[in-house]
Amino acid sequence: MTRCDAVEPATIEKLVAEVRAIAPGVEIAQTIHAPLELLNGRESANVATLRGMPVAVGGSRERGVVAAASYEARRFGVRSAMPSVTAKRQCPDLIFVKPRFEVYKAVSQQIREIFAEHTPIIERCRWTRLTST
Numbered sequence: 001m002t003r004c005d006a007v008e009p010a011t012i013e014k015l016v017a018e019v020r021a022i023a024p025g026v027e028i029a030q031t032i033h034a035p036l037e038l039l040n041g042r043e044s045a046n047v048a049t050l051r052g053m054p055v056a057v058g059g060s061r062e063r064g065v066v067a068a069a070s071y072e073a074r075r076f077g078v079r080s081a082m083p084s085v086t087a088k089r090q091c092p093d094l095i096f097v098k099p100r101f102e103v104y105k106a107v108s109q110q111i112r113e114i115f116a117e118h119t120p121i122i123e124r125c126r127w128t129r130l131t132s133t
Contacts, residue, residue: 060084060096
């Protein structure tokens with residue numbers, strides 16, 4: 001499985017041209033994946049007093065779960081859906097903040113509206129992260 005965070009438009013145009021040269025008439029679709037789960041961690045980490053610190057959104061109690069983690073927390077192996085106890089063990093300085101679901105819902109709606117201006121085909125999905133050992 002190959003993961004590509006960003007592809008330059010010129011590269012996409014070149015790939016499309018190469019595919020059309022090999023297989024004329026083939027319909028080519030482009031997909032935009034907007035990983036909004038990162039919004040949780042970024043939004044919380046943007047609080048000036050928490051910037052640059054390991055932050056997790058979620059419950060910090062024994063039965064809590066990490067909803068999202070800042071890049072600083074991810075360096076310690078903290079991941080979404082991880083039990084909060086495990087996250088704290090892996091990153092002792094981890095700071096938990098409460099989720100702000102109303103903010104995430106509003107931003108998600110704004111993003112869907114932007115997409116809808118360009119295409120009627122919008123699919124909401126939940127990705128499961130696959131890792132290889």
